[in-house]
Amino acid sequence: MDILSLFVIVPVLTILILGFTKGLKQARIVSMVGSIIQLGMSINLIFAYFKERKINEEIMVFTKDYVWFEQFNIHYAIGVDGISVALLLLTSIVVLAGVFISWKTDDLPKEFFISLLVLSTGVYGFFISIDLFTMFVFYEIAVIPMYLLIGIWGSGPKEYSAMKLTLMLMGASAVLLVGVLGIYFNSNADGGALTFNILEIAQVNIPFEAQKLFFPLTFIGFAVLGALFPFHTWSPDGHASAPTAVSMLHAGVLMKLGGYGVFRVAMFLLPAGAMHWDWFFIILAATGVIYGAFGALKQTDLKYINAYSSVSHLGMVLFALLMLNKTAWNGALMQSLSHGFMTALFFALIGMIYGRTHTRDITKLGGLLKVIPFISAIYVIAGLASLGLPGFSGFVAEMNIFVGAFQNEGMFYRIATILSVSAIVVTAVYILRVVGIMLMGQVKNKEYLELQDATWYETTGILLLLIPIIGMGVAPLWLSDMLLESIQPFIQGVL
Amino acid sequence: MNLDSFLIMRHEILLLTITLLLLVGEIFISKSKKSSLVHLAIFLFGIHTAVGFLAIDESSIFGGSFQTNNLIHFFKNVLNIGVFILLLQSADWIEEKIVGENRGTEFFILLFSSLLGMYFMISAGDFLMFYIGLELSTLPVAALAAYETTKRKSSEAGIKLILSAALASGVSLFGISLLYATSGSIFFNDIIEVITSTNLTILGFILFFAGLSFKISLVPFHFWTADVYEGAPISVASYLSVISKGAAVFILMILMFTVFKPLIHIWENMVYVVALATMFIGNLFALRQQNMKRFLAFSSIAQAGFILLGLITGTQLGTATIVYFVMIYIFSNLAAFGVVQAISLKTGKENMDDYNGLYRTNPNLSLIMMLALFSLAGIPPVAGFFGKFFLFTAAASKGYYMLVFLAVVNVTISLYYYLLVIRAMFIRRSETPIPFFKNKLYMRLGLFITVIGILVLGLYSPLYDYIYELSSVFN
């Protein structure tokens, strides 16, 4: 069995075993073990990748290719490069953290963990597959469990939010499907068989008319998942209603599928289309960046604040991807990673605070630093990381994006860049607003004085997420070089 | 012509024999033992289904009136499996009827004769055989729809079906007569030679098309569907929605890809329009439904619309995808109907609200229902996704990107109402949930087979390849 398919097989096995478990204790133990194995595998994969990379010059390494539907030339084709390796690591960490955070799921625990793992299976599969069809399959597998996860274990207007989220994302994937088919039927421009294989399609040059037609479909199809303005509205409601671990996985990992897909499919396969449309989508993305930041400024619900800040941060990702140069793309991918960790950490902390105080309204909270110092301190750190403080991952990513974006001549790009840069100030404002109101000041509610600080599993979850953030921020070189090296062939494809 | 050339009619002969056997049994078995006929029927039909898989050689008899080939043969087997599952699922119900209201075995007899009609319909070589098959497949179902003689709804369903069916067959007969007028023959093979797109031919074709669309319940020939499904017994409804629809689709496909191929420049546009109408109308009506049978009726209308995406191509790819999809559709829909059947059998509840909190009392049924609905909605990794995806691919291969786009929009709409059911079962709570109950063996077996089908058909690719090469015969 090849080392990549394990990423799909192990969670599936975990799910099967979970099927036979009884009660919360068994369920969480099993899923924890499963996720730990996953984490081990992805760490191992990193090293394996570095070893392989020395001797292997291909774009993708560890490639495997099994014919699936011969008539359509559909293959189960997998392979990874530095980017997917990094994202796999992100996924496994967030999943494990998620399992820890949802340690005390009392309602239908088994089903909860199963859905969680189905989601992660989809994500893993998406990241390893290099065949558009399998990619699409895994994409939908990853999205659909959200409905149950939010609907059953959510809070507030959960039915509404779940339905909204699922329909918007599925609608997006519907648009995407047309794009994928379009690419497929233009994939033999130079003669030869139709194919879904990304690497093969990248070799042929798809006619410009087709690119012009299908780039927007593909881009939007993926970007909706990346909360592209104005298709972001599923995200605030969805996050607000979702249970903690789900918000973590969703914002931390699932939304990354958007950026990744745009990078792998839209940009890589339809570069001419990208060049043709970039102005339009840059406007959208830049708007999203500013808009999300300002949107977060007014909210009082912690999750809404975080959701809007995600809109802003991921807008940055799409923005950078559209800048079509190495540095910006590097930044985009780093931003994906760092946002993944940070926002997951945020949601985890929000979940803890909510679990203790039973409110997410910052105006009702106050002085938490006094009563739950550890959680609050971490929250401050996460906040600082998210406003792009040096020493944390956010800074590295954003600087790459800005420098990269600035490489593009032309007033339009410059203005867009400077607008997006200015978002860092607004970010600082809304982050510090929350910190100031919620963590500092006097304790508003006497009951809060009895609150307990983080338990061992919560602490574990937090540290799992915090360490990579700091690691990336303090020593970004290895990561950025790994990504740059993997971006190289893609950028050549574009130019 | 020697006798063993009749062997290509093996399906028909066997089925006829079974029917007669049951008839005889009806006469000789005493009232008290009648219920054993159910087991007998299932047993016999099981054998029939199994035997059906034996290879059969491609030829035709009756001067070409009756023809068969591997694809037809394969499709008959698919129908057999469908009917077999259906029997398993409705066994308890019919047994109850026999014991409770001391009804006879007419259910089986009618069902089998209708199936017999379908055999003849899909392996017809001329319009006469086709017409007879059509009627033979329709009339018994009308009787079955009115099976519940004590229920007003049932009778109403019967009336509506028989009247609409009569109208439809009348119309299509008129169409056939026109075709006969222009081509001078009722044999498909002769017609292919001479058919040209004169106005009369087109008119004839449209009338004929309407007659068949009635069975597939394409908009605007679909009106009867919902009412009949709602009124008729669940088994009959599910029979209508999968078996008869599947057979009709199949024969329509054959005729359009062979006989009416020269008219493709006409009917591709026609199919385009009808497909859109069907998908949108079906989905928009399904949104509001509370009664599960009615709900599934409209969903099945929408599904028919999707099938047309394969029909529009007129290529081998189209044939393959259609057969593949119909097969998957049969399994998915049977699963859904099976769950509805099981629940209504135990509790008599058929509304969506009654399903609230079902998962917490009957997890397995809910899971089966979820799989079925996901398959119908086209969510991977269950089979439905592959079926739909390939249909879209087929349409896209002809460059109908707009149609595909609108189709996927419809997929999203349909996802909405499928999720409504899932919401009821998994998310909603209820003070009076359907209590836990255990199904009889037959029902469980029936559901089990469908689940296997839903899970395997999609992921197991050789099946599709097999169908694809079978499909070469019609192009």
Add this chain to the structure above:
Amino acid sequence: MIAGISIYEILTVTSILFFIGVYGFITRKNLISILMSIELILNASVINFVVINKYLYPDMLQGVFFSIFIIAVAAAETALAVSIIINLYRQIASVEVKDTEIMKY
């Protein structure tokens, strides 16, 4: 071959017949009379087949046979319809169309 009557007249008649049937189907209040209208529709096509056979393709008898089958099937159809109607009549003591509208929307 009826002398002096071309196929056009006959086909016109049958078409008219057909549409009379349709009209009857749509407008009659009574299920039985609807059945009659259906007979009209079917007969229209029966005549069609015979005439077309006789006038255009007299060398083979496909049309004629077809018409015979149609008649037979029509009989069966009617019988079945009537039996269902009778069953309905047992329950609601009426064969009005308007009494068969409890299932809608």
Add this chain to the structure above:
Amino acid sequence: MDFTYVILIPLIPLAAFLLLGIFNQKIKPAVSGYIGVAGLSASAALSFYTAYQYFFVGGKVDGVYQTFVEKTTWMNFTDTLAIDMGILIDPISVMMLIVVSIVSLMVHIYSRGYMKGDDGYTRFFAFLGLFSFSMFGLVLATNLFQIYIFWELVGVSSYLLIGYYYTKTSAVAAAKKAFIVTRFADLGFLIGILIIGYYTGTYDFETLNNPEGSAILSWSSTSFMGLSFLTWALILIFMGGAGKSAMFPLHIWLPDAMEGPTPVSALIHAATMVVAGVYLVARLFPMYYFIEDGFALNIVAYVGGFSSLFAAIIAITQTDIKRVLAFSTMSQLGYMMMALGVSGYDGHEGVGYMASMFHLFTHAMFKALLFLGAGSVIHAVHSNYLKDMGGLRKYMPITNITFLIAALAIAGVFPLSGFWSKDEILVAAFEHNKLLYFVGVFVAGLTAFYMFRLYFGIFWGKDTQYKHVPHESPISMTLPLMLLAFISIVGGFIPFSELITADRAGFEAHLNIPLAIVATVVGLTGIGLAYVFYKKENDLADRFANAFGPFYKWASNKFYFDEIYMFVTKKIIFKRIAWPIAFFDKKYVDGTMEGIGNKTVVISEKIKGMQSGKVQDYAFGFIAGVVVLAMVFIYLWTN
């Protein structure tokens, strides 16, 4: 020669920070105090050793001070652009090392007394460590990006320290304000960096500052709105510097920053962090000077001059002693900026540069001293306001004396350190820009006046009756006072003109007697006035204030700048932008998505009549369908 060991100077405080930060709960306060002090002493010792090595042993090569760089790549942007981390040793960085380490060490020692018994004691020292680390890193930065990184870090440590009393709403607000205002300024800084990086292809100070280097020579090649892109970049970078150094109009955060503990004010908001802006301009001085004939440099000069005047006027009217000191800091920083602005490059031309650095050094000392003294007073009387003070000289002699020395130094009285540095600045201004010279002289007078208003107000003036008798602070607090006082006295005799000059060559500085006399006279007048007004309790001051009427009122309200900013942020940003956007999002963007869904349902309601239940309607639909299809496909759509 090898300066790699310098890397330890920032790392030791970092280690202290991590130690104290992670084991926050476990460590006993006393211990943590010692850890902090020990760490800083080590850094300080190393700094002094470095200074000695650099200035007197191996720094000079044929009369010119060299630059020593040790660096390693931290992250690659493009093939050319990368962020390096490393240390850069040249006169100003070494000088800053000395300043930072001295003041920081003093503050550490002082805090052990001042913060005693506070429950966040360990946290406090941890943050101090973090700050020292960031400040050292900033000073030693080898390139623009590194300096930006540590720039942000000092910003955040200042945020943490201002918000140290996080239960006090005003402190929280102040911390937020400080961070956001400087963040806004840093936006300019960042964009400036981006521009420079793009047009010169490097961030390294060496390459950038080389007068014959491509970076500087290439300025004329690009232009945007009449100015060279590089000039724009420099202006934007100065914006960043102005934010940190509280130059007008980005000064508003500094007074509020006094909400922090007094030692913090002394360390961050008087001596070290706030001079980062000056340091930044000095660091890029060759660029400022050579690009577009110092266009950007003139802006620096005028902004500096105006700020110093503006702040000095406000300082007179303040009654919170820490705020007085804050505004005085702002004014002195303006002084330094002005000096840089009016400086030339080589030889005696560069006196302004030298003077600015000189003043930076001396000011750091005596201003830190003033703050610590004020802190000791506040510690004694538990109030920040002049009205609660008076006649304290009897109770706290050491504080009194040291404070007096500091006041004299900042007033520029011969022979204290302030006299020498201020004199050099005035010389530079006099030689290059008469207007700024007069501003400078006037400000000198004002400075003397408000400092002694403060001094007399605290230690003389009315004999307030204290509830519990104030007493001299413990040795841990007075020791730093005395040390700093000593430096303030002798600091002026350090031969800066040989050590730290724009062209690194050094020149023979000579006292410009006439200017010196003018300055001294003005200063003494100020002191005299203050003596008359405040030595004894009387109402002269109030009458005088009333004479000025509204102007006095404006000044005491800091010319309503806070209110303006409040208006902009609250009314414009929040009310006019954030709220509408949030509303727009819910109402329209989300509304559209909702609408699509709802419309679908509505439609399906509308068309339900089609399914009327009448079999005849169905038949009609059937036939109608047939007819329509026939019509369309026989007559209309026959391809």
